[in-house]
Amino acid sequence: xSKKSLDLTMKDPHPRPLSRSAGEGGRRPGEGPAxxxxxxxxxxxxxxYTAADLAGMSRMTYAPNARxxxxxxxxxxxxxxxxxxxxxxxxxxxxxxxxxxxxxxQSGNYKALRRITLLKRLLKEMGIEPERLRLEWISASxxxxxxxxxxxxxxKIRQLGPLHVxxxxxxxxxxxxxxxxxxPQGGVRAKAEVQGGAR
Amino acid sequence: xxxxxxxxxxxxxxxxxxxxxxxxxxxxxxxxxxxxxVFWPVALDFKRSDVEAMKDGEMAASFVNGAIRTSEQEEMxxxxxxxxxxxxxxxxxxxxxxIPGLANLWDRQAIxxxxxxxxxxxxxxxxxxxxxQTKLGSNGYALTLPSFRDTVRTLDQTVEVDYxxxxxxxxxxxxxxxxxxxxxNKLPPKGTVLAPDKALCDECSRKxxxxxxxxxxxxxxxxxxxxxxxKCLLAQGLLCLGPATRSGCDAPCISANMxxxxxxxxxxxxxxxxxxxxxxxxxxxxSNDEKEMAVLMEQIVDPVGTFYRYSLPASLxxxxxxxxxxxxxxxxxxxxxxxxxxxxxxxxxx
Numbered sequence: 001x002s003k004k005s006l007d008l009t010m011k012d013p014h015p016r017p018l019s020r021s022a023g024e025g026g027r028r029p030g031e032g033p034a035x036x037x038x039x040x041x042x043x044x045x046x047x048x049y050t051a052a053d054l055a056g057m058s059r060m061t062y063a064p065n066a067r068x069x070x071x072x073x074x075x076x077x078x079x080x081x082x083x084x085x086x087x088x089x090x091x092x093x094x095x096x097x098x099x100x101x102x103x104x105x106q107s108g109n110y111k112a113l114r115r116i117t118l119l120k121r122l123l124k125e126m127g128i129e130p131e132r133l134r135l136e137w138i139s140a141s142x143x144x145x146x147x148x149x150x151x152x153x154x155x156k157i158r159q160l161g162p163l164h165v166x167x168x169x170x171x172x173x174x175x176x177x178x179x180x181x182x183x184p185q186g187g188v189r190a191k192a193e194v195q196g197g198a199r
Numbered sequence: 200x201x202x203x204x205x206x207x208x209x210x211x212x213x214x215x216x217x218x219x220x221x222x223x224x225x226x227x228x229x230x231x232x233x234x235x236x237v238f239w240p241v242a243l244d245f246k247r248s249d250v251e252a253m254k255d256g257e258m259a260a261s262f263v264n265g266a267i268r269t270s271e272q273e274e275m276x277x278x279x280x281x282x283x284x285x286x287x288x289x290x291x292x293x294x295x296x297x298i299p300g301l302a303n304l305w306d307r308q309a310i311x312x313x314x315x316x317x318x319x320x321x322x323x324x325x326x327x328x329x330x331x332q333t334k335l336g337s338n339g340y341a342l343t344l345p346s347f348r349d350t351v352r353t354l355d356q357t358v359e360v361d362y363x364x365x366x367x368x369x370x371x372x373x374x375x376x377x378x379x380x381x382x383x384n385k386l387p388p389k390g391t392v393l394a395p396d397k398a399l400c401d402e403c404s405r406k407x408x409x410x411x412x413x414x415x416x417x418x419x420x421x422x423x424x425x426x427x428x429x430k431c432l433l434a435q436g437l438l439c440l441g442p443a444t445r446s447g448c449d450a451p452c453i454s455a456n457m458x459x460x461x462x463x464x465x466x467x468x469x470x471x472x473x474x475x476x477x478x479x480x481x482x483x484x485x486s487n488d489e490k491e492m493a494v495l496m497e498q499i500v501d502p503v504g505t506f507y508r509y510s511l512p513a514s515l516x517x518x519x520x521x522x523x524x525x526x527x528x529x530x531x532x533x534x535x536x537x538x539x540x541x542x543x544x545x546x547x548x549x
Binding site for chain 2: 087110126
């Protein structure tokens with residue numbers, strides 16, 4: 001491993017260098033280590049995830065920039081997950097599902113298509129290039145298509161550059177002395193801890 | 200024992216939340232009987248110095264409405280937090296950002312350019328915009344104004360908040376329940392939104408007329424249709440956000456033939472109201488063809504303004520992304536911005 005530490009701001013449970021060729025492209029003057037596109041991929045277990053498996057077993061090489069998350073269906077991909085990925089530092093989100101008509105649950109992929117169509121418009125208004133979100137139909141036998149889409153997406157994100165989503169800084173916590181026991185009016189906030197879990 | 204002290208304060212808001220307190224009507228007398236209102240700038244003559252003179256935690260509860268836009272609002276939020284045992288975000292703006300939060304589609308510079316220079320009704324040949332410090336020439340006296348922040352924040356993005364009273368404005372029923380819960384010391388866990396945790400459809404009077412499977416071919420806006428006063432508004436093709444919105448308001452808008460716009464925000468399991476509402480509506484669009492569904496969705500003229508009407512600052516993205524790629528709004532005058540705005544809400548020009 002090179003001495004240069006890579007920017008892994010997205011919380012990765014197994015931090016490791018993203019690319020053996022991290023030196024190429026993406027570096028901006030004064031930005032420190034080279035930037036590598038971070039892509040979160042939501043793949044449906046029946047088609048696209050299986051295709052990614054096939055690509056691996058067939059020893060196809062493709063850009064190692066995506067973290068794949070397996071879903072039961074592309075219809076399970078809530079737009080909140082996409083926004084959360086962007087918020088947490090993803091530069092692109094790729095969603096893979098079965099071809100139209102092939103959904104294991106009959107219509108999940110159509111639902112995904114409808115949501116992503118509208119979500120792209122919303123992203124554009126929010127200042128995020130719609131190209132950062134891509135929906136692809138990849139069947140279980142199309143390992144070569146996984147390779148192609150992953151490479152294309154990585155190249156596209158590399159061209160768009162890093163995404164910077166601003167997050168509000170959390171408010172300062174209350175000093176520890178400010179707890180229920182000290183309330184002059186008889187502990188109005190003390191009961192807060194009785195029931196577990198926010199409703 | 201003296202009565203518990205409470206305070207009310209407003210930040211970036213319209214004043215409707217103060218109205219909601221007055222809307223308690225006769226119940227307000229019960230409240231005043233039970234508590235001492237020690238701070239309420241809109242109605243009573245107490246000053247900031249009166250609050251500063253209090254001991255920490257002297258007030259039992261402060262109800263703060265409005266989003267946080269200026270440095271003064273930040274200071275007041277921090278002051279009230281310090282002096283109150285309970286800080287309650289009152290209304291959509293302090294809960295989720297509210298209507299003022301939609302300004303997060305722009306930044307300070309774009310807003311100043313628009314409001315003080317380029318709006319059609321403004322005459323400002325010298326291009327004067329608000330300054331935080333102004334030195335008066337003759338005597339060297341300096342005037343200070345609060346700083347106008349670049350981004351609107353919710354109350355809980357500024358200080359720690361104990362409870363939330365949602366709504367624009369919060370329904371009287373919920374205010375009464377909250378006050379009673381505080382007085383009787385029957386409060387739920389900290390951080391709770393003091394409203395039922397079910398979607399509005401659940402308590403909607405038109406619930407029975409909602410078909411099992413909704414399929415939207417046409418999305419209409421209220422002025423484009425003569426409404427059936429009994430039938431589910433979604434079934435009539437109106438973009439009603441009831442399925443994604445928290446209940447507790449008894450659906451007054453829907454009773455008045457206006458679709459729900461989502462002011463009570465999401466239920467507790469949803470992290471991003473706009474994304475969830477958008478997801479709910481998009482999946483109802485009755486088309487499986489990519490091109491056709493895009494055309495059908497074009498009928499939603501302003502996705503951010505529709506789905507994030509009350510919750511942009513509280514959303515996962517928080518504000519419009521200022522990326523390395525040039526934005527149509529950033530750092531440009533209203534001329535450019537207006538183009539962007541027109542594109543954003545094309546329907547408004549019709």
